Amino acid sequence: MSSILAVTFPFFALVLCGYLAAHRRYLPESAIPGLNGFVLFFALPCMLFRFGSSMPFAQLIDPWLAAIYAVCALVIVGGTIAATRHQVVLKDAAFGALVAAFPNTGFMGVPLLVAVLGQAAAGPVITTILVDLVLTSSLCIAVAESHAPHGPGPSPLARALRGAFSNPLPWAIGLGAAKAASGIVFPGPVDQVIKMLADAASPVALFTIGAVLWRAGQHTHTRTPVAHYLPVSLVKLFVHPLLVLGLGFGARAAGADVPLFGLTVLALAAALPSASNVSMLAERHGADNGRVARIIMASTVLSFLTFSGFASLTRPLLAQ
Template sequence: MLQILFITFPFFALVLCGYLAARRRLLSLDAIPGLNSFVLFFALPCMLYRFGSTTPLAQLLDGGVFFTWLLCALLMVGFTVAVSLNQRIRWNDASFGALVAAFPNTGFMGVPLLVALLGAQAAGPIIVTIMVDMVITSSLCIALSRLDGADEHGFAHAAENALKGMLFNPMPWSILLGAVASAVSLTLPKPVMQTIGLLADAASPVALFTIGAVLARSQMLAAAHHHAPIPLRDYLPVAAIKLLLHPLLVLLLGSAAVALGLPLNPFALTVMVLVAALPSASNVSLLAERFGADNGRIARIILVSTAAAFFTFSLAVTLLT
């Protein structure tokens, strides 16, 4: 356990550094979008391209990982929405709560952390889960959020926004380009690969630092708007669902698939369970703000899951590896 903590501690310490920098105003809140853009449009796509181009195509097209992860995501979204809906939490808030329960922080945290723990062979299953969450899970939750009529343009407009978000998100494209490079054994010129490598190496520290800054900013903006105190029952159960139920569900369904002889590699299953044990994706806070959900609630779920994951994720790694 102690050896696992030695590996995971620096990753969570960088998140804490970003959080404290924003809270103490050492980092201007206006600078956070710039950090986010650097990670989203430059560093992380280069990291994903590098992994995609060096990963065998069969791993990137792993149907066992794809369908197992997709089924778990659908169950997570349905269950979280069902237990969240009440007089205070309607479809809009319940749907984004479901998204933080089903969408791990795979891009910013999971890729560097799990590759450090399990080796480069973990990249294939991770990339498959990223594609499912960015393309299907996010689009589904955005569409569900429109069901209570919070947007006058309705379902069609939500679907259009979800499609635009997918098309203009550089991460799926970088994964696709990496897969194409892997399929045709394409090797880019050395100066280009060195540039990609420099940006890819910057992805981990800057992304983790940015997670902390984004969490601090969400918390500070929610406080500045003088929201009424959010009851613990509105966000603590969702954080628990993310950190406990999600990895357990993936483990149970994945183990059942393996026992039934379905094409799911045990190592890939281990990677998937650890991905599910990650805290909630920090970018959901930005989506919640854009679509008018209670961003204070979403930010608290992300913050609680990120803080608690230092212990729960380390425990999951100890039990599975």
């Protein structure tokens, strides 16, 4: 456990630094969206592009891992909406389900899991990113907007999918895979620019998580009872990873070719805290951002210990 904490501590310390910098106004609130944009549109795509271009497509996307993670995401979304629908309106239940099923794999998970398990972990983590961006987020946003009046244009699901495909991360992964398949070699200066941006992704993304969490708290205008947000955080941190492990081992027992290493990576990705950017998404769609922000904050604070605990418990699986 102590060796895992030695690896995870710097990651969570950078999140705390971002939170304190925003709280103390060393980082102006008006600068936080720009910092978030730098990570989302420049640094993180370059990091994912480099991972995508450094491994064969079969290692990048494993069909069994994608299927297991997708089924678990659907179960978490459906179960969370059903369990919380009596507490909140459908839109808020849908965004609560999104933070219950959508871990912070982009900003935190890729660098953290690579640090814990090695570069081979990048492939399974990238699989989770694609599932969450295309399936989980699109489904939850479509459910959230299903009762909103809309004209003869695209359906809520079509609009949500269009938003998912406007995200640069899937395209960065795809372009990286295409580069690996084609054998194209970039000129040295171009490759160096991509490398510099990719190297900036991890520290800036973690710092940004903290700043975004502080900003979400400043834009909270409702008082959310603990019973309306803490159980959802616990679903994210405990139910989600245990469900991934349970379904994965069930599939292996049934004869499916599920790699044990990839399944471990999937479970640890599911054990990550909720994606911090969902707070901005909830604010944009008019959901109860206060509840979403509290779910994300609770899962982030608790995950310092819970994630390290899961990482310690799953390490013996890698020796099998």
